[in-house]
Amino acid sequence: MVRRVLALPTGRLAVGVLSVIALLAILGPTLAPHNPLGTSALTLTGPSWKHWLGTDYLGRDVFSRLLAGSRTSVLGSVEVALIALAVGVVPGILSVYLGRGFEWFTLRIADTLLALPFLIYAVAVTALLGNGIPQAMFTVGVLVSPLFYRVTRAATLAVARSQYVEAALISGASIGWIARRHVWGKVLPPVAVALAQTIGVGFVVVSSLSFLGIGVQPPAPTWGGLLASDLGYLSYQPWAPIVPALLIMATVWGSNLLADAIRDVSGEAGRALLNSRRARARRLNPAEPIPAGGAAR
Amino acid sequence: MTRTLPDGTVTAAVPAARPADPPALDPPAAQAAALAVRDVRIRDDVNDREIVHGVSFELRPGRAVGIVGESGSGKTLTCRAILGILPAHFAVSGGSIEIVGRDIAELTTPQWTDLRGSTISAVFQDPASYLNPSIKVGAQIAEVIGVKTGLRRRAARRRALELLTAVHLRDPELVYDQYTFELSGGMLQRILIATAIAADPQVLIADEATTALDVTVQAEILDLLADLRERRGLALVVVSHDLAVVAQVCDEVLVMREGEVVEHGSTADVLYHPRHEYTRLLIAEHEQYGLDRYLAGEQRKELDSVH
Amino acid sequence: MSTDGRPVLEVADLEVHYGLRRRRRRVLHGVSLSVSRGETVGVIGETGSGKSTFARAVLGLVRASGGRILIDGEDVSRYSSRQWRALRRRGVVQYVFQDPLRSLDPDLPVEESLIEPLLVQGVGRKEAIERGRGYLARVRLDSELFGRLPGELSGGQRQRVAVARALITEPALIILDEPVSALDSANRVGILEILKELRDAGVALIFISHDLGSVAGVADRVAVLYQGEFVEVGATHAVINTPQHPYARLLVGSAPTLRSAAASRAERDALRALLHA
Numbered sequence: 001m002v003r004r005v006l007a008l009p010t011g012r013l014a015v016g017v018l019s020v021i022a023l024l025a026i027l028g029p030t031l032a033p034h035n036p037l038g039t040s041a042l043t044l045t046g047p048s049w050k051h052w053l054g055t056d057y058l059g060r061d062v063f064s065r066l067l068a069g070s071r072t073s074v075l076g077s078v079e080v081a082l083i084a085l086a087v088g089v090v091p092g093i094l095s096v097y098l099g100r101g102f103e104w105f106t107l108r109i110a111d112t113l114l115a116l117p118f119l120i121y122a123v124a125v126t127a128l129l130g131n132g133i134p135q136a137m138f139t140v141g142v143l144v145s146p147l148f149y150r151v152t153r154a155a156t157l158a159v160a161r162s163q164y165v166e167a168a169l170i171s172g173a174s175i176g177w178i179a180r181r182h183v184w185g186k187v188l189p190p191v192a193v194a195l196a197q198t199i200g201v202g203f204v205v206v207s208s209l210s211f212l213g214i215g216v217q218p219p220a221p222t223w224g225g226l227l228a229s230d231l232g233y234l235s236y237q238p239w240a241p242i243v244p245a246l247l248i249m250a251t252v253w254g255s256n257l258l259a260d261a262i263r264d265v266s267g268e269a270g271r272a273l274l275n276s277r278r279a280r281a282r283r284l285n286p287a288e289p290i291p292a293g294g295a296a297r
Numbered sequence: 298m299t300r301t302l303p304d305g306t307v308t309a310a311v312p313a314a315r316p317a318d319p320p321a322l323d324p325p326a327a328q329a330a331a332l333a334v335r336d337v338r339i340r341d342d343v344n345d346r347e348i349v350h351g352v353s354f355e356l357r358p359g360r361a362v363g364i365v366g367e368s369g370s371g372k373t374l375t376c377r378a379i380l381g382i383l384p385a386h387f388a389v390s391g392g393s394i395e396i397v398g399r400d401i402a403e404l405t406t407p408q409w410t411d412l413r414g415s416t417i418s419a420v421f422q423d424p425a426s427y428l429n430p431s432i433k434v435g436a437q438i439a440e441v442i443g444v445k446t447g448l449r450r451r452a453a454r455r456r457a458l459e460l461l462t463a464v465h466l467r468d469p470e471l472v473y474d475q476y477t478f479e480l481s482g483g484m485l486q487r488i489l490i491a492t493a494i495a496a497d498p499q500v501l502i503a504d505e506a507t508t509a510l511d512v513t514v515q516a517e518i519l520d521l522l523a524d525l526r527e528r529r530g531l532a533l534v535v536v537s538h539d540l541a542v543v544a545q546v547c548d549e550v551l552v553m554r555e556g557e558v559v560e561h562g563s564t565a566d567v568l569y570h571p572r573h574e575y576t577r578l579l580i581a582e583h584e585q586y587g588l589d590r591y592l593a594g595e596q597r598k599e600l601d602s603v604h
Numbered sequence: 605m606s607t608d609g610r611p612v613l614e615v616a617d618l619e620v621h622y623g624l625r626r627r628r629r630r631v632l633h634g635v636s637l638s639v640s641r642g643e644t645v646g647v648i649g650e651t652g653s654g655k656s657t658f659a660r661a662v663l664g665l666v667r668a669s670g671g672r673i674l675i676d677g678e679d680v681s682r683y684s685s686r687q688w689r690a691l692r693r694r695g696v697v698q699y700v701f702q703d704p705l706r707s708l709d710p711d712l713p714v715e716e717s718l719i720e721p722l723l724v725q726g727v728g729r730k731e732a733i734e735r736g737r738g739y740l741a742r743v744r745l746d747s748e749l750f751g752r753l754p755g756e757l758s759g760g761q762r763q764r765v766a767v768a769r770a771l772i773t774e775p776a777l778i779i780l781d782e783p784v785s786a787l788d789s790a791n792r793v794g795i796l797e798i799l800k801e802l803r804d805a806g807v808a809l810i811f812i813s814h815d816l817g818s819v820a821g822v823a824d825r826v827a828v829l830y831q832g833e834f835v836e837v838g839a840t841h842a843v844i845n846t847p848q849h850p851y852a853r854l855l856v857g858s859a860p861t862l863r864s865a866a867a868s869r870a871e872r873d874a875l876r877a878l879l880h881a
Contacts, residue, residue: 367788367789368759511650511651512650512814512815512816512817512859512860513650513854513858513872513876514650516857516859520869520872538788538789539860540862541817541861541862542860544860544862545860568862578789578793579789582789582792582793583817583861583862584862585793585821586792586793586817586818586820586821586822587817587818587820587862588820588844588859588861589861590820590821591820591840591841591844591845592844592845592861
């Protein structure tokens with residue numbers, strides 16, 4: 001599947017954008033040319049050789065703060081996605097196999113979680129468990145887990161009712177055998193789509209929370225926090241919020257693009273898409289012969 | 298049951314049992330053909346291959362032509378080309394199709410919309426997928442009537458009920474207010490046929506329209522098609538993978554294989570004097586594995602001596 | 605025909621109901637049938653006649669509410685799900701679905717689907733693949749196809765894989781649900797020939813179809829199922845040439861034939877009226 005995603009231009013673009021962001025998260029804090037917390041007398045200056053993106057209201061180097069803040073932001077969104085995955089997928093599969101009672105119970109829990117406004121809940125939970133990104137992200141992760149529950153359940157249901165599963169049953173296969181052999185491969189692509197999408201959602205949430213000053217102690221930099229402080233000095237530096245905003249947008253856009261690319265290449269729709277591309281290429285460039293093999297029906 | 302007689306005396310009247318040639322209808326227009334397909338070729342742009350290598354036939358009002366072939370033989374693509382609904386990346390690359398004298402290559406989209414339903418119409422294999430499950434079937438027929446003939450609601454309803462009666466549904470009033478899930482496959486296919494003939498088309502294409510149905514229901518639908526043909530002078534294109542189905546309804550048969558017409562002739566000719574090996578295979582299959590093996594044993598001996 | 609030997613399958617007075625309490629309705633009523641080694645029996649019925657339910661009951665996928673089912677002399681009607689699983693693993697009864705595209709996992713190479721029953725039995729992978737190749741040859745398929753996905757095979761090739769899969773456990777009985785209706789002529793004849801070979805090798809076959817014509821060439825006996833009951837059971841030629849029950853007569857009269865005259869429309873209408881009365 002990875003190869004097929006990379007075969008799409010949008011897939012390559014998404015992976016490219018996300019790799020740069022991931023590199024920032026890993027290396028950002030060490031690459032920062034200045035101390036992201038170090039204040040100076042030079043407040044609210046424009047870009048210069050010393051301060052590529054200028055300084056903020058306390059005279060801190062904005063570029064260094066962006067680099068240092070990337071790790072918190074990215075780790076937070078990944079945490080949201082992973083927690084949602086862990087909490088949602090297993091009950092999603094089991095809801096199909098463990099009988100009516102379990103199904104009803106998990107469905108109602110999923111409905112309940114969906115009904116809760118997660119941003120407000122995250123705020124409430126940080127008040128209870130302490131103001132930290134992990135606590136807030138844990139809450140958000142649990143609250144968006146119904147997405148994974150639903151997606152997994154839908155995919156599993158489709159498989160469970162298929163004839164090849166019945167054929168396996170007739171051969172004497174156990175539920176575990178069927179899950180390992182037939183269900184897993186079908187559930188993975190939609191879960192991957194949901195995962196990429198949730199990373200995007202998580203990013204917006206981390207940025208929103210840190211914009212509100214929740215989850216991060218004040219001097220520590222985050223992209224959302226930068227955006228918030230820049231907005232306070234809009235009249236002095238109207239261009240300042242552009243950079244953190246662009247970074248946030250690029251990451252979310254990259255995640256959604258990746259989700260689209262995964263969806264496009266998996267299953268029947270993926271084959272149809274590749275076919276129509278081939279047909280278009282053929283029309284644009286009729287001189288170039290195209291191998292006939294693998295024609296989809 | 299006449300043909301259960303073992304001595305074959307009754308079944309000897311074979312040609313008579315085929316649909317008799319319809320009374321010679323005077324051609325309405327000078328060209329006479331309701332549908333003329335001339336050397337139609339269809340190409341797949343994905344791998345740049347020609348899928349259909351030249352299909353030709355002419356269909357006059359009140360006549361029926363059958364196309365037989367296995368899946369992938371190009372019979373469905375040919376039908377779709379006639380209806381102007383080829384799937385993406387397929388295109389007619391040669392030949393011409395004329396519907397009541399109009400070359401379809403020159404039709405604009407509004408002209409197509411005008412033509413479909415009122416001049417040429419079609420029914421396909423899986424009737425349930427062509428109806429909206431959340432709307433009563435009667436309303437769906439009435440909608441087609443409203444769009445195609447401009448009748449108002451009351452009149453459209455009355456017309457829909459007439460059509461449901463015409464396709465031999467037992468209780469049209471009841472069926473009108475039912476949903477697709479309350480109806481059997483055979484009844485749904487009748488409803489689709491009723492919808493297809495709502496605007497009094499001259500040509501009806503039935504593409505594997507009875508394939509998914511039970512044998513007894515298939516016989517009823519084939520009876521219905523023969524009936525419509527006789528009474529309304531409808532010209533039929535019957536497409537099937539089963540030679541016997543086509544032989545039952547049509548006067549003329551095309552046998553297609555891998556995009557090529559391997560045999561084309563009157564039904565009797567094709568059945569009794571098959572020229573191509575593939576046609577012989579189709580016939581042999583029925584003789585060895587079908588009911589023909591048991592029925593009319595006498596007759597078969599006669600035929601074998603003919604070969 | 606080699607119909608001697610003890611029956612592989614004996615069904616006596618089988619009753620199956622679906623639904624609970626008020627919604628409870630009878631799907632099969634007083635169905636009895638016995639099938640011996642080397643015998644092919646056609647079960648003919650229309651949609652909703654209960655023919656699939658019959659197969660599913662024999663496979664233990666639906667529970668009988670009355671009557672007995674004996675497989676190889678063993679009464680399985682009161683089996684627990686664990687006993688069923690053990691029985692199925694032995695592979696005595698196998699099943700071939702109508703549409704191989706749906707009964708083979710689209711994401712697994714055909715090899716994997718083919719040897720699955722052996723793997724479930726606990727046979728080692730290497731040996732299973734070895735044996736799989738043998739069965740592929742028996743249904744006249746090239747073992748080159750082993751690594752392909754079902755979507756890359758033709759309909760006929762897929763159905764051959766499905767038949768090979770059913771053969772791989774050396775079953776005594778194979779139930780085939782419309783195994784040739786999705787196939788074109790050449791492949792249909794190919795599959796029917798394989799089935800004949802199996803019958804000659806002593807395997808019992810139940811051939812389920814809505815079309816009398818499609819089983820006429822292979823079945824020794826035919827059982828006509830109508831509204832959950834066998835209305836006519838007899839030798840194939842007898843059912844075709846002298847059907848007694850109105851539904852059986854309608855069935856014979858509706859089957860499309862090439863050269864012999866089908867029953868006239870009037871006759872069919874009369875039979876239908878008789879059935880609905």
